[in-house]
Amino acid sequence: MNLWGVLVFVAVLCVTTCSLQTDQRHWKDLAEKELHEALQVKWNLGTAKNVIVFVGDGMGPNTVTATRIYQGGETHRMSFEKFPHVGLLKTYSADKMVPDSACSATALFGGVKSNYGTLGVDATVRRNDCSASLNKEARLNSLAALALNAGKSSGLVTTMRVTHATPGPLYAHAASRSWECEASMPSNAKQCKDIARQLVEDWPGRDLHVVLGGGRQVLVSNSTGTPDDPISSWSCYRQDGRDLIDVYKKDKETRGLRYKVVSNTRELENVDDNVEYLFGIFANEHMKYEFERNKGPEGQPSISDMTKVAIKILKKNPNGFFLMVEGGNIDMAHHRGRAKTAIDEAAAMERAVQLAINMTDEEDTLIIVTSDHTHTLTINGYPERGSSIFGIVRESPFDQVNYTTLSYGTGGPGSFQYSVETKDGETRVMRRDPSKEDTESFMYEQIAAIPLDENSHGGGDVAIYARGPHAHLFHNVHEQHYVYHAVAYAAKLGPYSNAYSTQISLGVIFMTVLIPFL
């Protein structure tokens, strides 16, 4: 070998091994950073003064993965994905393998599994059985109620009607989630009170410090709609002459409480610091999707806007607070088979989580991010790295038609994209070609395998992410109703109020003892 030969040999050797090493280095750095982070994790044995529970409705693990890729690609980590403790929750209900939001929220916030479609009552109450739901023993005391009993403030934020399935179990007890107002209650349920009335007339609803969301047509009789905020004919429409927003005001006035009622973004942002009780109803129906809401001052606030004001008000209580925040439109969009809208809603909730992190102290605030149940969303094989999560993977070698990265197991009419064609006596099943449609649109409906009236919930486990005091209690595969018990323990509420002696960290001693002298 002459000199040239040696040089070429060395160069070739370097190109192969040096580049290999650079490539390995990238992955090793990534893993070492994670390892370093993992080694820093220490259990926080303090008591949770504040608790914030985020519920991404219908936000199963595939939705979380898709949201991460949508926000920043495969290696991106969302705010809650950096939380030190993660577990899984089994979401089956007392009677069904796959739950609805009412029984799953009852598990999360009421502490027991219950029957599909029931809310704030135990499994002795069958769906629609009004008299069984009146049994005192069957009625559950929610985490919001336990927090109030402990002298904390309590509140809820949702993009749904405030009387809907996920917030409902925080304050109401009903044999059916449909009993949001009197108009949808059957004649044999006359002794039972509708969910909206329970919110403003009964305890703990009337003592909640913050209630923000939609649902005016459920609260105020004969509400009128506008093109921007229509009345929905398929959800409860109050007609009994009651104006429950007025009932709310009178109750707070009678009790001499400082309150405010708001109905758009401007009013929400102008809520001043001395308000103790805030009631914000921003829509007749559920609130609008993030991508289509009016973002001006007269429009509907975002989930972040609501979360910010909620924390501001609740934080004033020196005993701390309990807050539930629901990203409900994730589920709504999935039911319509519109994956991009669902994922965009999950991204909006993720931003609210980051805001909650910024506004609180990890030392005394337990933040939980979880879901009530999954949907049947799938991430199909094998799109290239860096491609759009809403894009097309490739042609199927079987029917020579493209397929999308995302699809559903079940779906409504728009998701059932098959037809039968008979040509020359031969019958073939045809699949609609997604490459001829705008799959990046918020309105696009991905294909589903099984036609139903709408996309159904899924039965897979959901993840639970936690940071703050006793976050390590979420560490393996848990029952969904365990969340109530772990939160009550972490915050020393109800049955767990004397479970352990409060640990005071050196940081807290420093802050309270030394700061005044500095």
Ligand SMILES: *[C@@H]1O[C@H](CO)[C@@H](O)[C@H](O)[C@H]1NC(C)=O
């Ligand atoms: C609401 O509408 C119903 C049915 O049309 C009517 O009977 C009732 O009087 C109305 N209530 C109010 C408060 O206007």
Ligand SMILES: *[C@@H]1O[C@H](CO)[C@@H](O)[C@H](O)[C@H]1NC(C)=O
């Ligand atoms: C949270 O704080 C970080 C760091 O200060 C900032 O960059 C980020 O914009 C804040 N996010 C929100 C949602 O407030």
Ligand SMILES: *[C@@H]1O[C@H](CO)[C@@H](O)[C@H](O)[C@H]1NC(C)=O
């Ligand atoms: C599949 O989609 C790609 C673009 O993503 C397009 O170039 C190709 O023509 C499509 N194939 C068929 C058979 O429609």
Ligand SMILES: [Zn+2]
């Ligand atoms: Zn749902």
